Amino acid sequence: MHKPYIINMKEIQTVLVCITTITLLYSCNKKVEAVAPTISNEALTTVSLIVRNTQAPFDIDTATWQQLLDKNGNPLPTDVSKANLILKANTTYHTELLILDKTQTPYFNVSNEIEARANYHLFFYQPLPSTQTFVIPTSPADQLPLPIPSQASTTGPVTSNPLNLTVTITDHDSNPQQYPLGLQTDFATSAASNGWLRILLRHQPNVKNGTFAPGSTDLDVGYTVTIR
């Protein structure tokens, strides 16, 4: 067996005192128990279409798609009860898109910010009948893939007839090529029909070229549309 060293108690004490002191230097903090509020840097909660009949300036209609967030910043079920747009046949409407962030007080107007950063953003409007493949303005190489599940689509009327709506973007960014933006549009209707309208916002920082493909999707919502 090994003969142990003779240990000086003072040495042990010194080591233990050092360790205890260091441990006590770091006492637990209480910040853990105070939960910081959830701040979503970018929450697009509410998207409204405001349509104004070009022939009758007081003929105004709105449709609102909304998805609020819970207290942890996670999306609640989509509210599409007001996402219904009723348009007259053979009419042209000036349309404005209003996007709000209702998680902030007062509500934050996101459309103003998109307008200020028009060179990074591009909206796409996709009038949809029922069963047709989506047709998004796009470069041939980058077709938008299959339709994705959307509550708006399931609540919308199903018909094989096309939705007789043509959307023309009327505002432009400040790029030299003056690419379209899409906060301001003209909706031109023809014969009475039903369908739905899908609106996508593409975020294309430094890569906007007027097509769908570059960048990523910031917003993808839908409305039922009735033309009568």
Add this chain to the structure above:
Amino acid sequence: MLLYLFNTSVYAQTGSECTFSLQGTILYEDSNLPVEGALVFVEELDRYVLTSADGKFKFEKICQRNYKLHIDMISCGHKDTIIHVPQTGICIILLQPTEKTSEIIIQGNQTSDPSILNSRTELSGQELERIRGATLGEALKTIPGVYALQTGPSIFKPVIHGMHSNRILILNNGVRQEGQQWGSEHAPEIDPFIATKLTIIKGPASIRYGSDAIAGVILVDPAEMPSAKGINGEVNLVGASNNRMGVSSGMMQGALDKKLSGLSWRVQGTYRRAGNAKTPDYYMENTGFQEVNYSTALAYTKTRFGGALYYSQFNTKLGIFTGSQAETVPDIIAAINRPEPITPSYFSYKIDRPYQQVKHDLFKANGYIRFSNTNRLDITFARQQNIRSEYDYLPLTGITTPELYLDLTSHSIDMVYKHAISNTIEGSVGFNGMTQGNIRMYQMLIPNFRNYSGGIFAIEKWTRNKWTVEAGMRYDYKWLRAYMVDNTTAQIITPTFNWQNATGSAGTRYVIKKNLFWVVNVSNAWRAPTVNELLSNGVHQSAVAYEIGNINLRTERSYNASTEINYQSKRLQADMELYNNYINGYIFLKPDLSYIHTARGAYPSYTYTQVNAVFRGADISVGYRVIDSLYFYTKTSLLFAYNKTIHDYLQLVPANRFENTLKYVFKNNGKFKQAYISVTSIYTAKQKRVPANSDYAAPPSGYMLINADIGCSVPMGNQQISISFSVQNIGNIRYRDYMDRFRYFTDEPGRNFTLRMKIPFTLLTQHA
């Protein structure tokens, strides 16, 4: 150089004071052959002797006290050790040759660490120098059975036997690294330049290092503190062509003498910077990074007691490849269908949003008391703070705060008592305790939490003749309380959990012949569910997934059996390990095959689910000395993983890998020493074992990479400078890797030239 084993220590004693004798044997560490003509110098006596042909030395008229022995031998490093008189027994000192030209080197040598409970592989010396400049996760890929989980060209997480993140423990200078390691794109916050040795312990190794280590343990160990008076250091420089990376790392250390004998210090720092990486065809936008790390240590080392203070800081800013910004499923599918990212890029060092910024502070204080040459008590206290900020694209609101901010502070204390019960039984008992507090801000991904955990363990090892048997037991308790806001009431709620488990391991080694041994191990380990697995609920933007935690998850339990056979001779060195790791309650993200609609569009939803899984595989490495200077190495990593519950494969498991190297070592010729040239081919097979409908795209094809290295050391003044030059992906081939989360968006980097230089220096030397 290593002093491996005091079989026990020293010396036949006779009567009263100063009548002892001090005698021992010096052996080569690798061959166990005696060292003839080694210089043994005893500091306190100011006397030296040369060892005899059988490696023995002897000093007479020795007093009862401590002696410091310095051992020097041509072609070996300096070795010193402290010996206490009187002790009975035989002193065996092992010297490791610095020029291993006379024997086979397997990349990643088998170590002779006392524990046999797990397979261990070590990277040090020239093998470590060859991978200098790489991140920890990337560097370890050279070891069979170790893979990497990648997020683009700059974020690597180590994967051992198919598992990663919380299932691997990393001990950074003896302290369990605690960051947000659950995140698949959260790489270990460790500067590999602090290490002179990386040890990979494969298989469940919870007994000694704590619960969670279901896959394995990685030890990142710095060099021992200097003991000889003087100041020295080294400078490492690395330059790489592909991303124009520059790395400089410096270290300076010294020891004091006279009244301050025993005091030593070290300062160390690393700067790494890289720009956009380039595939054979295009640059990857925003893939640069910038890293600043430093560490400092102060140690007081005496025979019977000592201690050290250590502080390190790691800072990184990592650009996230902008071509990977797919916010929704259609974005991902569109990206997959493109041959290359839609946006052309160019070279730049600029790091723009999105990026991650991580700061990791580590403070450590440790002390030890030696009761005898075999019995010692080690106490380590550590505090770590990990602050992670993740930035997405600048939001429309113009707010410049990060999207995600997590601040995790961990305090830990470890006590280990190493002891020998008899000449044949030795072991250690100990305690590990830790508490953590997590604070989040901005978006909600994981909640605030506080946890406490503690564990006690005992490991004993019995050695007799050809047999070694080792067994260990451990008990752990863990308590976790989360602080979060209730979804509807907005009140703070505090879900609380606790877990406890006992685990055990046993292993045996049988030396069949002097150079052939066989090891069999059985071990189990457990892991408590992490807070993200229990409570996450929300969009994981970078994974394009809506992830749902499961508050009812139980602990994960691993039952591992492995066997290893190792043969070493002058010409051949071979090691083969087979393992079968069965995991009861393996937690993973299971696709729900449904979508959750958000304003951005639809996200596929995933829920944390428990299944029974098995990971089995083989790690094989063989080195053969074809002729005197030509070596051939081959390494094979085979892995099969199944989900036993649904009888299907598991996702995101690395494919089989085969690596072959031909290395020619030149004879030391004039000024050039340790010169070598080597060519390596690495074949990674296509991962065909994936569950159906679990991924957006089929796994990428297999690929073969050819790399080459050339290196040597040249004298500059009194120092030997090591220089190496390597080329990765010589053929500049296009490939994608299944374990890279950005495989949908981009190819891997193309050809890369790397130049490395190690310049040691000495400012003050000890007077001989």
